[in-house]
Amino acid sequence: MSRTRVSRRALLGGALGVAGALLAAEGAASAAELERYARVPWGRLAAGLDGRLVRPGQARYLEAALLYNARFADLRPAAVALCRGSDDVARCLDFTRRHAVPFALRSGGHSYGGYSSSPGLVVDVGALNAVEVDPRRRVAKVGAGTQLIDLYDAVARHGLLVPGGTCPTVGVGGLAMGGGVGVLARRYGLTCDHVLGARAVSAAGDQIAVGPEAHADLWWALRGGGGGNFAAVTSFHLSLEPVPPLALFSQRYPWDRAAAVLEGWQQWIATEPDETWSNCQLFSEGSAGLVVQVNGVYCGSSAELRRRLDRLAGLAGPAGASFVGGDDVLEAMKVEAGCASLTIAACHTAGQWPGGVLGHAAYAAKSSYVGTPEGRERTAQWAAAVERLARDAPALGGGVAFDGYGGTVNRVAPDATAFVHRDKVAGVQATFSWGTGSPPTEIDAGARWLRWLGATVIDPTEGAYVNYIDPTLTDWARAYYGTNLARLSRVKAHYDPSDRFRFAQSVPLPAQGT
Numbered sequence: 001m002s003r004t005r006v007s008r009r010a011l012l013g014g015a016l017g018v019a020g021a022l023l024a025a026e027g028a029a030s031a032a033e034l035e036r037y038a039r040v041p042w043g044r045l046a047a048g049l050d051g052r053l054v055r056p057g058q059a060r061y062l063e064a065a066l067l068y069n070a071r072f073a074d075l076r077p078a079a080v081a082l083c084r085g086s087d088d089v090a091r092c093l094d095f096t097r098r099h100a101v102p103f104a105l106r107s108g109g110h111s112y113g114g115y116s117s118s119p120g121l122v123v124d125v126g127a128l129n130a131v132e133v134d135p136r137r138r139v140a141k142v143g144a145g146t147q148l149i150d151l152y153d154a155v156a157r158h159g160l161l162v163p164g165g166t167c168p169t170v171g172v173g174g175l176a177m178g179g180g181v182g183v184l185a186r187r188y189g190l191t192c193d194h195v196l197g198a199r200a201v202s203a204a205g206d207q208i209a210v211g212p213e214a215h216a217d218l219w220w221a222l223r224g225g226g227g228g229n230f231a232a233v234t235s236f237h238l239s240l241e242p243v244p245p246l247a248l249f250s251q252r253y254p255w256d257r258a259a260a261v262l263e264g265w266q267q268w269i270a271t272e273p274d275e276t277w278s279n280c281q282l283f284s285e286g287s288a289g290l291v292v293q294v295n296g297v298y299c300g301s302s303a304e305l306r307r308r309l310d311r312l313a314g315l316a317g318p319a320g321a322s323f324v325g326g327d328d329v330l331e332a333m334k335v336e337a338g339c340a341s342l343t344i345a346a347c348h349t350a351g352q353w354p355g356g357v358l359g360h361a362a363y364a365a366k367s368s369y370v371g372t373p374e375g376r377e378r379t380a381q382w383a384a385a386v387e388r389l390a391r392d393a394p395a396l397g398g399g400v401a402f403d404g405y406g407g408t409v410n411r412v413a414p415d416a417t418a419f420v421h422r423d424k425v426a427g428v429q430a431t432f433s434w435g436t437g438s439p440p441t442e443i444d445a446g447a448r449w450l451r452w453l454g455a456t457v458i459d460p461t462e463g464a465y466v467n468y469i470d471p472t473l474t475d476w477a478r479a480y481y482g483t484n485l486a487r488l489s490r491v492k493a494h495y496d497p498s499d500r501f502r503f504a505q506s507v508p509l510p511a512q513g514t
């Protein structure tokens with residue numbers, strides 16, 4: 001078996017071209033509103049920016065308007081501001097206030113709900129992507145628009161790492177504010193656990209430094225409270241870790257053992273040391289069939305990893321095809337990202353980065369958690385759910401992926417940061433994806449499958465991950481934030497009393513939410 005992974009990006013259909021927006025986006029503006037947004041004096045904003053303001057009909061507007069999820073390919077903001085600094089961000093916020101135009105903040109554009117687009121102005125900080133590393137103090141100042149692969153590359157040059165996520169083009173802005181769960185999380189924690197401070201533009205237009213000494217409540221909320229809620233972040237101060245030896249593995253099992261493997265894997269990961277991170281994926285590859293795969297990264301030697309995998313075999317049974325090998329940190333991140341054979345430049349989105357070759361994806365998802373290792377009856381339900389997707393939408397890819405939590409993630413108290421899910425064995429993500437040629441009837445079937453899964457198999461009391469933000473979730477605020485919701489609402493009331501940072505699932509003000 002090769003070291004190529006079925007990356008999360010591939011699970012979300014990342015190899016596909018731009019597919020049409022077949023599942024409609026929510027919260028569309030009325031024709032009259034759109035007409036008004038088109039008529040505001042955009043030229044005045046453009047004249048005051050260091051960066052560019054791109055309007056419909058102008059060169060590169062379509063690329064600037066595009067989110068990662070091709071499901072939102074039809075969204076057409078009245079303007080996209082390609083900001084070059086925090087002054088630009090402040091000017092955009094001031095302009096939208098004076099002209100009563102809605103706006104959305106965007107770093108990497110990977111919001112599952114399309115919440116980094118707006119019928120008004122998109123305030124895009126993608127160009128704020130400088131990474132300044134202080135290797136001696138092991139800290140970095142990182143522009144909010146930095147894409148993960150560039151962050152990993154910049155810090156790896158100093159023999160350092162920051163725990164992040166898998167997709168190379170995700171923005172550190174959205175990732176860090178929602179949590180940031182990745183292959184080094186059990187050893188080093190979440191990305192938000194490494195946020196020492198941030199610089200931001202407040203709803204009032206002030207440029208502020210946020211950290212334990214100043215605006216500590218906002219600092220708390222920016223670490224897990226979700227992007228787009230409290231302030232426009234322009235950069236983060238992140239703590240870095242020295243790179244350990246790393247070993248990677250990936251193994252497959254016959255589908256008829258799916259329930260047993262998932263059960264054994266949950267028992268295994270719940271009792272592994274922090275050095276082991278792993279996920280267990282049950283998915284349909286469309287016409288290529290059903291797959292059970294366990295992947296992971298071990299902070300240590302390949303020899304020790306093999307011993308850990310012997311333990312897994314004792315619980316989950318022997319694997320079929322498998323790969324075990326050592327790697328340096330950047331290569332490991334590229335393997336996890338599904339772009340192992342590519343240069344760093346190529347590991348970006350085609351059309352949105354010079355030399356980038358990666359595609360967009362059209363997908364829909366739901367998330368949940370596993371609180372304690374599940375028994376066979378329950379894991380059989382997950383396996384049967386994936387079989388149902390394969391039956392109902394045989395041409396589409398999708399399934400369920402379980403990401404190991406625990407270790408360092410769970411040693412942080414649930415109220416120490418806004419990220420509340422600190423007692424879980426695993427995070428769960430259910431997805432299906434489609435491409436340009438996918439039959440609309442199957443896309444509908446996939447959407448029905450996801451709704452059915454949410455209503456039957458997923459346990460709503462386990463919560464959901466705000467970075468897999470789900471427009472179809474009803475009790476979403478409680479699911480994302482649990483016991484931290486009331487405090488988040490208070491922070492919102494303090495920093496954004498008139499709810500300027502608002503979208504369909506933004507943190508509610510206290511009167512509405514708690």
Ligand SMILES: Cc1cc2nc3c(=O)[nH]c(=O)nc-3n(C[C@H](O)[C@H](O)[C@H](O)COP(=O)(O)OP(=O)(O)OC[C@H]3O[C@@H](n4cnc5c(N)ncnc54)[C@H](O)[C@@H]3O)c2cc1C
Pocket residue numbers: 008009012014068104105106107108109110111112115116125144164165166167169170171172173174175177178179180181182226227228229231232233234467468
């Ligand atoms: C292929 C793929 C793989 C993924 N893998 C992982 C993973 O391994 N681990 C993980 O934890 N997550 C993962 N995610 C989820 C990802 O963390 C979230 O989608 C994240 O919110 C994306 O951040 P972004 O900056 O790219 O998105 P954006 O769409 O730009 O932003 C997300 C939200 O934050 C707001 N926001 C953006 N920039 C700012 C800013 N500067 N200030 C304030 N608010 C802002 C937006 O308005 C939006 O509401 C993955 C997503 C995809 C599509």
